[in-house]
Amino acid sequence: LDAARRMILAGRKGNTLTFYLNKQAAYVGHASFCKPERESPLGPITFHIECDDIDKLVDWLATKTIGGVPVDEL
Template sequence: MRVEAIVEVRMTEDRGKVLKALENVFTPMRIEERQSDMGTILVATCEGHKCLEKLRSAIWRQGIQDAARSVISRGIVGEDTVVFSVNKQAAYVGVVSFVTEAGESPLGPITFTVKTNDVRQFIDWLAPRTYRGRVYYEAPPPD
C-alpha cells in the first residue's frame, strides 16, 4: 500500500501548524515541498498501513467508523485507488472531520490518495462496519 497526503500551506498560515495538523493524522516517511501561487504544498508519502494508524485511531476513538466508511467508499476511483479528504483545522486538534465538498474546509483540506491491492480490505481495516456501536468485523491490515 502506498499513501500520499497533500496539504496546502497558504501564505497566511504557519507552516509548523499545518505540519502538526498533518502529523496528527498521518506518519509520513518523506515530505516534499512544492511552491504554488497560493503558498506551499506539502506532499507527504509513505508505504504500508502503519502511516495511517493515527487516522485509524482517531476514527475509532471518535466512534465514526460508519460515517468514515461511507465517505471513504465514495472516494473509490479505480480498482486500486481511494481518495478522501479531512479538514485541516480539525486535524490540528486531533479530530477527524471528513470533507465531502469543495469549500467545506476554508483553509483547504488534507487530501489522501491510497493505492492498494485490495480497496475493500483497506476500508474494512480503516473504518469497519459496526452494528449497534460495536465493530462487526475487523479486517487485517492491508498490503
C-alpha cells in the same frame, strides 16, 4: 465508524481511494471528513491511496458495523 466508512467508500474508484479531512479539526487532534468544494479557505488534507486490495484496506481503516458495534466484536 459508519460515517467514516461511507465517506471513504464515496471516494473509491477502481483500486484507489481519495478522501478529505478538515485541516483545522486535524490540527487540534480530531478527524473530521469533508468535501473539498465546501472546505475552509485553508483547504482540506487530501488522502489519495492506491492499493491492490481496497476492500481489505477499507475494512482496516473503518471496519463494518452492525448497530454501531464493529462486526469483529460481535
